[in-house]
Amino acid sequence: xxxxxxxxxxxxxxxxxxxxxxxxxxxxxxxGSGRAGVDHFSKMSPDLVIVDLVMPVQDxxxxxxxxxxxxxxxxxxxxxxxxxxxPDTLISRVNAMGVSMALKKPVDRQDLIGAVKQMSDRxxxxxx
Amino acid sequence: MSLQWRxxxxxxxxxxxxxxxxxxxxxxxxxxxxxxxxxxxxxxxxLFLADQVERLVLWDDRVALKALLSRFVDEQAxxxxxxxxxxxxxxxxxxxxxxPRRLMNLxxxxxxxxxxTWEAESQVFYDIAAPLEHDEAVLxxxxxxxxxxxxxLSKVWAIGxxxxxxxxxxxxxxxxxxxxxxxxxxTATDAxxxxxxxxxxxxxxxxxxVFGIDLAGRCTFINPAAQRMLGFxxxxxxxxxxxxxxxxxxxxxxxxxxxxxxxxxxxxxSGQPLHADDEILWRGETTPFPAELWAHPVEKNGVPVGxxxxxxxxxxxxxxxxxxxxxxxxxSESQKMEALGQLAGGIAHDxxxxxxxxxxxVEVLLDDLDPDSDEARHLIDVLNAxxxxxxxxxxxxxxxxxxxxxxKPIDLGRxxxxxxxxxRTSVPAGVxxxxxxxxxxxxxxxxxxxxxxxxxxxxxxxLQALEETxxxxxxxxxxxxxxxxxxLARATLPAGDYxxxxxxxxxxxxDAATRERIxxxxxxxxxxxxxxxLGLAIVDRIVAGHQGVITVTSRGGEGTNxxxxxxxxxxxxAEDTVExxxxx
Numbered sequence: 089x090x091x092x093x094x095x096x097x098x099x100x101x102x103x104x105x106x107x108x109x110x111x112x113x114x115x116x117x118x119x120g121s122g123r124a125g126v127d128h129f130s131k132m133s134p135d136l137v138i139v140d141l142v143m144p145v146q147d148x149x150x151x152x153x154x155x156x157x158x159x160x161x162x163x164x165x166x167x168x169x170x171x172x173x174x175p176d177t178l179i180s181r182v183n184a185m186g187v188s189m190a191l192k193k194p195v196d197r198q199d200l201i202g203a204v205k206q207m208s209d210r211x212x213x214x215x216x
Numbered sequence: 217m218s219l220q221w222r223x224x225x226x227x228x229x230x231x232x233x234x235x236x237x238x239x240x241x242x243x244x245x246x247x248x249x250x251x252x253x254x255x256x257x258x259x260x261x262x263l264f265l266a267d268q269v270e271r272l273v274l275w276d277d278r279v280a281l282k283a284l285l286s287r288f289v290d291e292q293a294x295x296x297x298x299x300x301x302x303x304x305x306x307x308x309x310x311x312x313x314x315x316p317r318r319l320m321n322l323x324x325x326x327x328x329x330x331x332x333t334w335e336a337e338s339q340v341f342y343d344i345a346a347p348l349e350h351d352e353a354v355l356x357x358x359x360x361x362x363x364x365x366x367x368x369l370s371k372v373w374a375i376g377x378x379x380x381x382x383x384x385x386x387x388x389x390x391x392x393x394x395x396x397x398x399x400x401x402x403t404a405t406d407a408x409x410x411x412x413x414x415x416x417x418x419x420x421x422x423x424x425x426v427f428g429i430d431l432a433g434r435c436t437f438i439n440p441a442a443q444r445m446l447g448f449x450x451x452x453x454x455x456x457x458x459x460x461x462x463x464x465x466x467x468x469x470x471x472x473x474x475x476x477x478x479x480x481x482x483x484x485x486s487g488q489p490l491h492a493d494d495e496i497l498w499r500g501e502t503t504p505f506p507a508e509l510w511a512h513p514v515e516k517n518g519v520p521v522g523x524x525x526x527x528x529x530x531x532x533x534x535x536x537x538x539x540x541x542x543x544x545x546x547x548s549e550s551q552k553m554e555a556l557g558q559l560a561g562g563i564a565h566d567x568x569x570x571x572x573x574x575x576x577x578v579e580v581l582l583d584d585l586d587p588d589s590d591e592a593r594h595l596i597d598v599l600n601a602x603x604x605x606x607x608x609x610x611x612x613x614x615x616x617x618x619x620x621x622x623x624k625p626i627d628l629g630r631x632x633x634x635x636x637x638x639x640r641t642s643v644p645a646g647v648x649x650x651x652x653x654x655x656x657x658x659x660x661x662x663x664x665x666x667x668x669x670x671x672x673x674x675x676x677x678x679l680q681a682l683e684e685t686x687x688x689x690x691x692x693x694x695x696x697x698x699x700x701x702x703x704l705a706r707a708t709l710p711a712g713d714y715x716x717x718x719x720x721x722x723x724x725x726x727d728a729a730t731r732e733r734i735x736x737x738x739x740x741x742x743x744x745x746x747x748x749x750l751g752l753a754i755v756d757r758i759v760a761g762h763q764g765v766i767t768v769t770s771r772g773g774e775g776t777n778x779x780x781x782x783x784x785x786x787x788x789x790a791e792d793t794v795e796x797x798x799x800x
Contacts, residue, residue, distance in 0.1 A: 101573055108579070111583065169565040169572070171561065171565050194568055194602070197579040
């Protein structure tokens, strides 16, 4: 079963994502901060990380960088509700970090599940 | 004849007359005084002589008489005589010459002593006649002198010489005075001429128009700038004419400006200076121009005689002011937009987060419900509302999003064709979509995604405007050269080569009030969920980001025409990468 690490500072978002993912049959662990998420990642090595980009203290970019330093080819999905600069700027920044999958909040279940499946299939093709 | 000569002659003439008059008076006075003294002396001598002669005649001492007379002649006179008339026989002794003839005609009947004086032929005679005692005879004694005038002549000569010397001195003084006066006058004249020259130069070189009027409003002088601005061919064409009737006859609002309402003439009459920047003056009596003017009343001995009017043509200043106001408005509008955009961007993030659980959880809940149940239908309403909210946030973000894409040379025509292809499926019945894309239109520098959005937004608006009425939507693209800078409602279009995108619909159009506000974010004429009022605000932002200029022509019920001028791309051989627009 695909294990997903979900990192988002918004409780409501996290709970909704988790509900949706678990209903779709994915094992999900969620954390409200980048630091806690990276801690969990180093212990559990999840198959997929879903990370929000705009977070207090340690933002999504820093979190992704730390995860990538632990495992460079870790499949990651970035999600963002945008910010004062708009979501596109954030997405292009994260694309430049090698994260090709990015979703704009609010996402439909279909889009979320579709993206997760696509990434976990890609992961399955790659031997760990 | 020079001024110095004229002054000299006048001074010298007056001086000469004065000297001559003084000399003549002196001569006359001197002559008469001399004569009087001679007369007095003669009188005494004649009386003495008569006394002596009477004795000698009585004694008949002729020798002594002769000696007496001779002594007189020697001492005093030229002629001395004595004779006795007795029974008409003269008994005469004269010396040295004969007795004047007139003496011989004297009347003999003399009863008392008589003394007479004659002056004639440069001679003075004293004649004494007296009856001799105890005898019928009359004794006559006389003296005559011829040279009294001759004697006076020496004095006359002296006076004359003095007069001449005085005249010579007067001549010299006159010459010196004339030179001094001439020099003074010349200096004063030079100063005056210099001052006049300076005033003329000042008036000629002044950029301001300057003219003078008298109390009747007639032109008394006018400088070249005023002639030019007021359309007078020359100085003389204005002098003496009523300036109010020619250059100030009509007000800014087109109503006649009556002479009694003329503030310039009122200033001249009242002596109150005038400054006005809201006046209209007329050039060549036909072309009005806005002017700022000053009227300076002129007085002579405390009585108003007219005014000097100075003015400048403020057409350019007013246009610049209008342009400044327009830019200011544009700036404040763009600042407002910027602030709104920032705010919208910040709120959008929170909205997106809040919408995420609504959409996801409702979708999950729907799995558990019978799709036909009331609960499921209510939840679908919730889901639709959330999705609509998501769309709104997306638009807000599009608006607030700053330029991030790198601008490259792009083919506007190809993007337009792509968008038209996309639109075909959503064109409502009764609406015809046409396009007139010039395939040879030059490229522009831009962001293809933004241009795509721009055309889509414009076309969407046009289609919505056509929804009720049906009609035609035309999307056109062509090259256009602007040779003169053109002032448009929202900006000035500089001269240059442009690619013009034109979106025209025959829909319901807009009134002026709506047209004013269509680029404001969140301004919408659409009801409820049809639009957030960001479509044209986004268009405006994209156009500005491409250094373009947008114009809107619309009238209620007559459709709308929107033209966007993009500066054409000037091909640089160094960069040959041309972006192919992403498929829509």
